[in-house]
Amino acid sequence: xxxxxxxxxxxxxxxxxxxxxxxxxxxxxxxxxxxxxxxxxxxxxxxxxxxxxxxxxxxxxxxxxxxxxxxxxxxxxxxxxxxxxxxxxxxxxxxxxxxxxxxxxxxxxxxxxxxxxxxxxxxxxxxxxxxxxxxxxxxxxxxxxxxxxxxxxxxxxxxxxxxxxxxxxxxxxxxxxxxxxxxxxxxxxxxxxxxxxxxxxxxxxxxxxxxxxxxxxxxxxxxxxxxxxxxxxxxxxxxxxxxxxxxxxxxxxxxxxxxxxxxxxxxxxxxxxxxxxxxxxxxxxxxxxxxxxxxxxxxxxxxxxxxxxxxxxxxx
Amino acid sequence: xxxxxxxxxxxxxxxxxxxxxxxxxxxxxxxxxxxxxxxxxxxxxxxxxxxxxxxxxxxxxxxxxxxxxxxxxxxxxxxxxxxxxxxxxxxxxxxxxxxxxxxxxxxxxxxxxxxxxxxxxxxxxxxxxxxxxxxxxxxxxxxxxxxxxxxxxxxxxxxxxxxxxxxxxxxxxxxxxxxxxxxxxxxxxxxxxxxxxxxxxxxxxxxxxxxxxxxxxxxxxxxxxxxxxxxxxxxxxxxxxxxxxxxxxxxxxxxxxxxxxxxxxxxxxxxxxxxxxxxxxxxxxxxxxxxxxxxxxxxxxxxxxxxxxxxxxxxxxxxxxxxxxxxxxxxxxxxxxxxxxxxxxxxxxxxxxxxxxxxxxxxxxxxxxxxxxxxxxxxxxxxxxxxxxxxxxxxxxxxxxxxxxxxxxxxxxxxxxxxxxxxxxxxxxxxxx
Numbered sequence: 001x002x003x004x005x006x007x008x009x010x011x012x013x014x015x016x017x018x019x020x021x022x023x024x025x026x027x028x029x030x031x032x033x034x035x036x037x038x039x040x041x042x043x044x045x046x047x048x049x050x051x052x053x054x055x056x057x058x059x060x061x062x063x064x065x066x067x068x069x070x071x072x073x074x075x076x077x078x079x080x081x082x083x084x085x086x087x088x089x090x091x092x093x094x095x096x097x098x099x100x101x102x103x104x105x106x107x108x109x110x111x112x113x114x115x116x117x118x119x120x121x122x123x124x125x126x127x128x129x130x131x132x133x134x135x136x137x138x139x140x141x142x143x144x145x146x147x148x149x150x151x152x153x154x155x156x157x158x159x160x161x162x163x164x165x166x167x168x169x170x171x172x173x174x175x176x177x178x179x180x181x182x183x184x185x186x187x188x189x190x191x192x193x194x195x196x197x198x199x200x201x202x203x204x205x206x207x208x209x210x211x212x213x214x215x216x217x218x219x220x221x222x223x224x225x226x227x228x229x230x231x232x233x234x235x236x237x238x239x240x241x242x243x244x245x246x247x248x249x250x251x252x253x254x255x256x257x258x259x260x261x262x263x264x265x266x267x268x269x270x271x272x273x274x275x276x277x278x279x280x281x282x283x284x285x286x287x288x289x290x291x292x293x294x295x296x297x298x299x300x301x302x303x304x305x306x307x308x309x310x311x312x313x314x315x316x
Numbered sequence: 317x318x319x320x321x322x323x324x325x326x327x328x329x330x331x332x333x334x335x336x337x338x339x340x341x342x343x344x345x346x347x348x349x350x351x352x353x354x355x356x357x358x359x360x361x362x363x364x365x366x367x368x369x370x371x372x373x374x375x376x377x378x379x380x381x382x383x384x385x386x387x388x389x390x391x392x393x394x395x396x397x398x399x400x401x402x403x404x405x406x407x408x409x410x411x412x413x414x415x416x417x418x419x420x421x422x423x424x425x426x427x428x429x430x431x432x433x434x435x436x437x438x439x440x441x442x443x444x445x446x447x448x449x450x451x452x453x454x455x456x457x458x459x460x461x462x463x464x465x466x467x468x469x470x471x472x473x474x475x476x477x478x479x480x481x482x483x484x485x486x487x488x489x490x491x492x493x494x495x496x497x498x499x500x501x502x503x504x505x506x507x508x509x510x511x512x513x514x515x516x517x518x519x520x521x522x523x524x525x526x527x528x529x530x531x532x533x534x535x536x537x538x539x540x541x542x543x544x545x546x547x548x549x550x551x552x553x554x555x556x557x558x559x560x561x562x563x564x565x566x567x568x569x570x571x572x573x574x575x576x577x578x579x580x581x582x583x584x585x586x587x588x589x590x591x592x593x594x595x596x597x598x599x600x601x602x603x604x605x606x607x608x609x610x611x612x613x614x615x616x617x618x619x620x621x622x623x624x625x626x627x628x629x630x631x632x633x634x635x636x637x638x639x640x641x642x643x644x645x646x647x648x649x650x651x652x653x654x655x656x657x658x659x660x661x662x663x664x665x666x667x668x669x670x671x672x673x674x675x676x677x678x679x680x681x682x683x684x685x686x687x688x689x690x691x692x693x694x695x696x697x698x699x700x701x702x703x704x705x706x707x708x709x710x711x712x713x714x715x716x717x718x719x720x721x722x723x724x725x726x727x728x729x730x731x732x733x734x735x736x737x738x739x740x741x742x743x744x745x746x747x748x749x
Contacts, residue, residue: 114691
């Protein structure tokens with residue numbers, strides 16, 4: 001039990017921090033532009049694929065730097081030449097536009113790299129066991145992922161709270177009109193934030209690709225979860241995104257580790273449920289099976305009870 | 317109510333006007349019925365009937381989606397849930413009928429699907445219609461993902477990976493109709509398409525249908541009139557669920573199999589694409605979108621492996637350049653049509669279309685060659701593209717298609733402003749009016 005708890009917390013932290021790298025950009029973009037970017041996970045996927053291709057020629061470390069930059073440029077281009085056009089048609093049109101971009105990114109990736117998963121592997125330098133505890137091992141690469149994610153987190157906090165650019169971004173979150181009045185080029189700030197958000201998503205892709213798999217469906221797998229994180233945390237709130245990322249990360253890893261079914265629980269309580277065959281499906285459901293549903297249940301409950309999310313202050 | 321005028325004072329023509337007015341209202345439906353009956357006799361290729369069946373199902377589904385997006389202003393990313401659940405319930409009912417557990421002839425199966433869709437919409441709609449806008453979109457996405465994930469857990473109902481199969485030949489007969497061939501199913505689908513479309517059109521004309529438009533445009537003012545925006549959305553949502561379920565029931569009858577894929581995010585995305593490409597602002601838009609989408613899906617997928625990419629490009633182009641969709645674009649020309657000034661548009665439009673085709677041919681050629689090279693087929697060196705054989709591993713075709721794309725693009729920069737100017741000219745108010 002202690003082993004499960006220890007490793008679930010560690011893996012949950014790694015997964016949660018990875019989610020935060022995606023959700024931080026998404027929530028910043030939403031906070032400033034009011035648009036939920038469906039294509040955000042697409043840039044995560046682009047990051048992984050760019051890193052895979054660059055890694056073939058340059059190795060992992062240069063790719064770690066270059067791939068997120070490329071993803072960021074792609075994101076900025078989408079904002080500059082697409083989103084800005086659609087902006088005048090309203091939020092629903094923007095949402096539909098980013099949905100289309102997500103679709104297009106997936107198909108473009110499938111066109112250029114093919115449908116089968118790519119063998120994008122952990123670099124040899126980091127391919128060893130960091131430590132062993134309770135009979136299980138913890139790979140060094142996961143520690144590296146955690147390290148990068150924490151570094152990025154500190155970087156974002158430092159930028160937002162310590163620099164002038166961060167001040168403008170924070171002001172644009174709540175008072176975009178006022179910021180424009182003061183002479184700042186708000187559309188350019190939007191483009192830069194969109195680019196940085198995409199670059200962060202790309203970086204998450206670079207470091208997650210070897211672990212979670214590099215295939216054209218990888219954006220869809222993580223995309224919805226990141227949405228859930230942002231909504232639960234409160235749209236536009238970085239603190240909320242951080243808390244919700246860790247919450248979802250740890251809840252999901254714990255659920256996967258627990259192989260207990262509803263029937264087992266009832267059995268433990270002294271009421272065996274095998275008698276009613278009609279609900280057979282329900283009794284044999286294990287906690288591990290419910291794991292993929294849990295974020296979405298949480299999303300619906302949060303939206304019903306508190307549409308602003310845990311830390312948010314506004315609805316849309 | 318004013319007192320009725322004496323019979324003698326009423327102009328004689330009123331009765332005739334009312335009668336022709338009614339005829340005008342029914343004429344499109346009669347025409348649609350005639351077209352639906354005649355289609356299989358006009359298009360006689362064997363592949364046409366399955367495609368038309370697919371189109372019919374898509375039309376019902378897309379129209380039901382537009383009750384949400386177009387008429388109610390609710391952007392849903394999970395509408396396939398009601399299509400799929402209605403379909404699963406219809407398939408189970410059909411199986412039960414096959415085991416003589418239930419008297420359910422095949423023509424009534426879509427109704428069962430509709431009731432199933434309605435039931436699910438009543439349940440899920442109760443909390444998802446509390447708010448509009450982004451929150452609604454997010455909840456619909458959550459419900460969609462929830463059901464997609466659940467379908468893998470509850471495999472008694474959803475049949476796991478294989479899905480639920482059914483057999484329409486085992487169901488009891490109604491008037492001796494057996495529906496063993498695709499052609500017979502076509503008429504069943506055509507009948508239900510017509511009934512569902514007429515019912516959805518009628519719904520949009522009811523007071524609650526009109527209120528849905530009001531809530532979409534200005535929820536606050538609708539509340540001031542005394543309507544609860546939430547219940548108006550709820551009613552629209554349930555009606556949309558009902559007709560999506562009818563579509564699912566038709567799917568169950570036509571394909572005799574339902575899988576979890578029918579409820580997934582991809583299916584929900586497809587219906588959004590259909591409705592949007594066709595145009596969400598008009599009743600006919602989603603119909604056009606469903607027909608075009610299904611046609612492209614079944615035709616393009618025969619010719620190219622990257623048809624989804626083309627569909628994505630078409631979708632993005634619609635969002636960026638023609639946000640009113642195909643139907644909205646056609647409707648833009650109604651004033652020019654009425655003032656008989658459409659002729660002046662033909663030349664500039666043809667020019668723009670020609671250069672756009674050249675550009676498209678260039679881009680398609682490049683993409684197809686990328687696809688050819690990336691999919692790494694080592695045995696073949698040449699590929700047929702637009703009726704000519706090209707060798708994608710040599711430089712010449714790349715230059716050729718790139719030249720086409722660039723020339724078309726430059727031509728479009730020349731032709732598009734002229735087409736726009738011609739449109740403005742055709743819509744300029746006549747002097748003296």
